[in-house]
Amino acid sequence: MSPPPSPPQQRIGLPWPELNDGLEYKDIVSSSESELMTVSEFYFTKYKSSAPLLGWIQRIQNGQIQIDGEVVKDPNTVLRSGSKLVYHRLPWKEPDTPYSLDILYEDDDLIALNKPSGLQVLPGGLFQQRTLLTQLHWWFGKKDSSTGARELHPVPVHRLGRGTSGILLCAKTKLAKTKLAAYFAEGTSLVGSGNLDQDCGTGRKLTKIYRALADGIIEEDEVVIQQPIGVVRYPGVAKGLYVASPEGKPAFSKLAVLARDRQNNCTLVKVDIQSGRPHQIRIHLAYIGHPLVGDPLYVAGGQPKCFDTDLVDDAAAFAEDGGYRRPNQPVPGDCGYHLHAHQVELLNLLNINKVVKIVAPLPTILQTSSEAQEKSLPPAS
Known part of the structure; x- marks a missing residue:
């Protein structure tokens, strides 16, 4: 296995303007x-x-x-x-949003960023400029103008929820975008066909490992969750809210318990997802009765915490600019939970015999005691 290059981590990001451009x-x-x-x-x-x-x-x-x-x-x-x-x-002030990102890995085809919690990936709703995509384009625009190189427009090839932190893969070329999209689709299609990788082995071209902090004590050391995920109508979410649903699409998650904190009634887990349904880990952990600690939206059963069907069609309430008001109920972009895309392994886009492993440093709250202790030790002389 070939590790990624190890130069000092580079941080990118420009402060947001007070108002966006409309x-x-x-x-x-x-x-x-x-x-x-x-x-x-x-x-x-x-x-x-x-x-x-x-x-x-x-x-x-x-x-x-x-x-x-x-x-x-x-x-x-x-x-x-x-x-x-x-x-x-008209231009408006978007909600406060972090803007700094670390580059975890970069080659001619791919750039992997460490996304902070609170930063939306793509434009949508109130967030039109304060997005990871904007920072990515600002950074490459600055690089291209300083070097005279051809202008690149790297794009994310998958999404992370606004409250989720960790590795986000972005393609720098059309070929990379096509191949990475195929890698992501492959795992989901295998789940849909019933050809599940129960051991989450090395046969896949792309593996994704997350860390999460779940509410309550999960007694089993390993749990496989295959609950389908579907969509229901929900106020403030134009295309509907993803929830656990028997009529939904197949989804597969495998979690392993890393630590149990009985005093604070929570469990630290790592999760390998073979499919990539929206909000899959949040929904699957909630489905088995252990929603993420601090999740404002999903509760046990994989359903939303508050759901008033009478408000779905409330067209009379609109904001100052004529758009819909933000609903009182929680929405998927609300933060507060602890979920981190910790590790990705993928076959190199140019050399299929090489595996690239990318790791995003863990937030303190998602570290085991041994990992935290190791991090605090002084470097060997």
């Missing part, structure tokens, strides 16, 4: 969309997850919509086929 949404009206459709109907139909109808009317009356270069303030303006629409979302 957003522009550009559309061209098709012939089917122009059949007596008003501008308010167009936006509400196409961007339902952004704002309720009353919110879109407010945005139009506020002068944030242009049709063919002209500001339109009448929500009942009828659209014509071929018209060019632009919606200007």
Whole structure:
């Protein structure tokens, strides 16, 4: 096995500006969309997850919509086929978010970053600029301008929840993106076919090991969880909330107990996931009755802590900019739990006989006592 290069760890990240740049949404009206459709109907139909109808009317009356270069303030303006629409979302202050990242590994095809808890990976909701993707593009833009190299646009090939820390793999080339995406899909497809790697052995091209702190005492030393994960409608989550569901898609997690803290009623575990369903570890541990310590969303059974179905269609509540208000219930991006993508092993993208092992340093709370003691020892002379 070939270890990653070991130069001093490099930290990247620029402080966030007070306000982001706002957003522009550009559309061209098709012939089917122009059949007596008003501008308010167009936006509400196409961007339902952004704002309720009353919110879109407010945005139009506020002068944030242009049709063919002209500001339109009448929500009942009828659209014509071929018209060019632009919606200007005004700049806003995004929630406080960490911005520093450590580079754990880098070669010509791949860069692995240590994502801090609290940093969202991709734009969405309130987080449009304060994302890992923005910092990644800022960093490579700065490197390219200083060296005169061709401009690179590395992209994450998987996601970590906003509250999850640890290794995030990003592809620097199209070939790397294709291969890494295939590696991630392979494990999930094997689970779906029933061809499970019960021992989580070396046959896979990609293995992912997490650390987590679970509520309660898990008495078994090893637990295999194969609970399917599906989607239910949930306020504030446009595409639905992932939960434990018998009608869901297959998922496979194998956990091993590392330490039991009976005084604080919690268990430190490592988890190998062969599939990659959203929020899989949080849902699977909650499903067996041991949700992550501090998880504001999932409780025993793998279901949300608070779920008022009467609020799913509450379109009357919208924020100052016309968009939906943040729901009172917890949402998946809320932080507070302890989950860390600790270790990744993958076949090198250019040489299939080489294995790259990437390790993200553990937060103190996810270390065993022996690991913490070893970390505190002075270096050997």
